[in-house]
Amino acid sequence: MIPLQPPRRLIDVQIDDETVRVPEGATILDACRAAGKDVPTLCHGDTLTPKNACRVCVVEVEGARTLAPACSRKAEAGMKVGTGSERARHSRKVVLELLGSSVDLSTTPRAAEWTAEYGADPARFGADAATVEQPAKVDNDLYVRDYSKCILCYKCVDACGEQWQNTFAIGVAGRGFDGTISTEFDAPLTDSACVYCGNCVEVCPTGALSFKTEFDMRAEGTWDESRQSETTTVCSYCGVGCNLTLHVQDNKIVKVTSPHDNPVTKGNLCVKGRFGYGYV
Numbered sequence: 001m002i003p004l005q006p007p008r009r010l011i012d013v014q015i016d017d018e019t020v021r022v023p024e025g026a027t028i029l030d031a032c033r034a035a036g037k038d039v040p041t042l043c044h045g046d047t048l049t050p051k052n053a054c055r056v057c058v059v060e061v062e063g064a065r066t067l068a069p070a071c072s073r074k075a076e077a078g079m080k081v082g083t084g085s086e087r088a089r090h091s092r093k094v095v096l097e098l099l100g101s102s103v104d105l106s107t108t109p110r111a112a113e114w115t116a117e118y119g120a121d122p123a124r125f126g127a128d129a130a131t132v133e134q135p136a137k138v139d140n141d142l143y144v145r146d147y148s149k150c151i152l153c154y155k156c157v158d159a160c161g162e163q164w165q166n167t168f169a170i171g172v173a174g175r176g177f178d179g180t181i182s183t184e185f186d187a188p189l190t191d192s193a194c195v196y197c198g199n200c201v202e203v204c205p206t207g208a209l210s211f212k213t214e215f216d217m218r219a220e221g222t223w224d225e226s227r228q229s230e231t232t233t234v235c236s237y238c239g240v241g242c243n244l245t246l247h248v249q250d251n252k253i254v255k256v257t258s259p260h261d262n263p264v265t266k267g268n269l270c271v272k273g274r275f276g277y278g279y280v
């Protein structure tokens with residue numbers, strides 16, 4: 001089903017040497033993707049208002065003094081964008097070096113590929129570089145918070161808070177270098193307002209938030225996405241009819257996600273749809 005949208009005027013934008021046509025209101029990132037350009041993103045979420053936290057998506061806009069974050073800057077008619085200029089590539093390289101030196105990016109999709117592509121050397125700050133290393137928080141049977149992998153993109157906070165769930169179980173604690181994602185008073189999730197919808201897990205770009213099943217299987221070395229199949233079906237618990245994507249390995253459901261392009265749920269689920277698959 002394709003939901004009807006109000007008609008939008010189309011504008012022409014020049015991406016590198018190619019002119020693409022995108023609807024008014026589209027971002028530079030949308031235009032780059034329409035032109036087939038692979039601009040890296042980390043904090044951008046396709047179901048969330050851009051936060052501009054990571055700046056790995058920067059591009060050069062002709063006439064602009066500073067580099068523009070492609071994920072949030074709106075495309076304008078006649079805009080000329082350079083996606084791979086020396087300055088943009090250097091900026092992305094430094095972002096990847098800073099993140100790579102302080103955060104465990106081992107489960108961030110494509111991080112290793114981008115690190116190689118941009119020639120980033122996270123080790124160049126030396127062995128004493130500050131890191132966010134800490135033990136993973138395993139305090140419930142459904143999902144794990146491993147903040148050694150957290151890039152402070154705030155997606156989980158937005159998903160849990162005013163953008164989707166309105167539960168406000170997790171937020172930012174501390175300021176500046178001491179900023180972390182936390183529950184109130186750093187309590188275990190079981191003592192927090194969390195309702196275990198897992199919508200934070202759905203949007204986390206690094207694997208800092210993960211299903212307990214995935215966390216355990218990674219620890220024992222059995223997690224293997226190449227052996228997993230994905231089947232999208234309809235949740236059987238209530239009449240809303242949310243879409244569930246079941247990730248199955250060795251004939252067992254290992255995690256549940258939800259399609260972001262669903263016009264009703266936009267990737268969000270409740271605890272039953274997300275974690276209540278034991279009966280299957």
Ligand code: SF4
Pocket residue numbers: 159160165167168169170193194195196197198199200201
């Ligand atoms: S599972 Fe839901 S309620 Fe709990 S922290 Fe995540 S988004 Fe918030």
Ligand code: SF4
Pocket residue numbers: 149150151152153154155156157181200203204205206207208209
């Ligand atoms: S836990 Fe994940 S979603 Fe939340 S701020 Fe950290 S990296 Fe972003």
Ligand code: FES
Pocket residue numbers: 040041042043044051052053054055056057058069070071072
């Ligand atoms: S992806 Fe654009 S600022 Fe993070």
